[in-house]
Amino acid sequence: MDKSQIEALLVGVQQGKIAVDEAMEQLRELPYSDLGYAKIDNHRALRNGYPEVIFCQGKALPHIQGIVQKMLERGERNILATRASRAVYEAVAEITGEAEYHEDARIVVVRRQPVRLKTEKPVAVVTGGTADIAVAEEAAVTAEVLGNRVERLYDVGVAGLHRLLSNTGVLFSANVVIAVAGMEGALASVVGGLVDKPVIAVPTSVGYGANFGGLSALLSMLNSCASGVSVVNIDNGFGAGYLASMINQM
Known part of the structure; x- marks a missing residue:
């Protein structure tokens, strides 16, 4: 969740479109989400400008799926997973149709919105x-x-x-x-x-x-x-x- 998403959440509460309890539940998990096997840093985008990147090497496929699923639920827009095999890509593709695989780079990108160039340089x-x-x-x-x-x-x-x-x-x-x-x-x-x-x-x-x-x-x-x-x-x-x-x- 980045700054714009938090602002949208607060506006939704002010306009009565989002219940206070629902907003509180989302904010409660803002620092990090504890999945037992992983603690997802939900503050990363606020601090560093981009959500936590998933390093896949050595991780079990169900754990990678769980991390991606939670990030999707939290509203992360574009998710980056590195050192990913084709098996990792296929596992991620089971839970979202927005996954793409860059085989040479060994990277999976869950692209929920087009990437906007931040500079022409x-x-x-x-x-x-x-x-x-x-x-x-x-x-x-x-x-x-x-x-x-x-x-x-x-x-x-x-x-x-x-x-x-x-x-x-x-x-x-x-x-x-x-x-x-x-x-x-x-x-x-x-x-x-x-x-x-x-x-x-x-x-x-x-x-x-x-x-x-x-x-x-x-x-x-x-x-x-x-x-x-x-x-x-x-x-x-x-x-x-x-x-x-x-x-x-x-």
């Missing part, structure tokens, strides 16, 4: 290789659902730097750049040296043995000599997309 999502696209799509879809225009520039890693340099228009027009790369993670430093805007680096677990599941890319990005580069956790496309949205809409 784009977020650019750039990858080193095609193996990084899953993490990049998690970032891109997250940013789009949060009301941003996203430009994608994939497979432009440093092994063929001309691919990036021939597409600098995408980088220069963006307000924030998300650089997603595995292996040695050099893409973030290269992008950071080209643009005058924030670069959010996302190390991925893509790489051979000495990549250590993304640790080498993480350390390379943390040690970048380019100014204006920040780093999120390994494979954390969602975190990068959310942060990019916050920066883009300031």
Whole structure:
């Protein structure tokens, strides 16, 4: 429940369209809803501007269904669920026909109303290789659902730097750049040296043995000599997309 929904509830009470007891019942659950296995943060939209996002990995399907159902009952408009398998999507689709599945991003979106762009300034999502696209799509879809225009520039890693340099228009027009790369993670430093805007680096677990599941890319990005580069956790496309949205809409 966001600020506009609370205001509508109060107006409904004033106009006699909503009973006081009904309004009190809705407000009683405003801080959080306790489902026993989960405590849904109903204040999240008021504090952060977007409802609680469901992290699906490791959760039982009935629990995910219960969380989504409760959020729907609470009037949440667009619900975002990350690290979602097709089985999760099918389970959510059983309780609402408004669910859509972004397979590459592993994201389920329950879209109850069209997403309104909050700014015309784009977020650019750039990858080193095609193996990084899953993490990049998690970032891109997250940013789009949060009301941003996203430009994608994939497979432009440093092994063929001309691919990036021939597409600098995408980088220069963006307000924030998300650089997603595995292996040695050099893409973030290269992008950071080209643009005058924030670069959010996302190390991925893509790489051979000495990549250590993304640790080498993480350390390379943390040690970048380019100014204006920040780093999120390994494979954390969602975190990068959310942060990019916050920066883009300031």
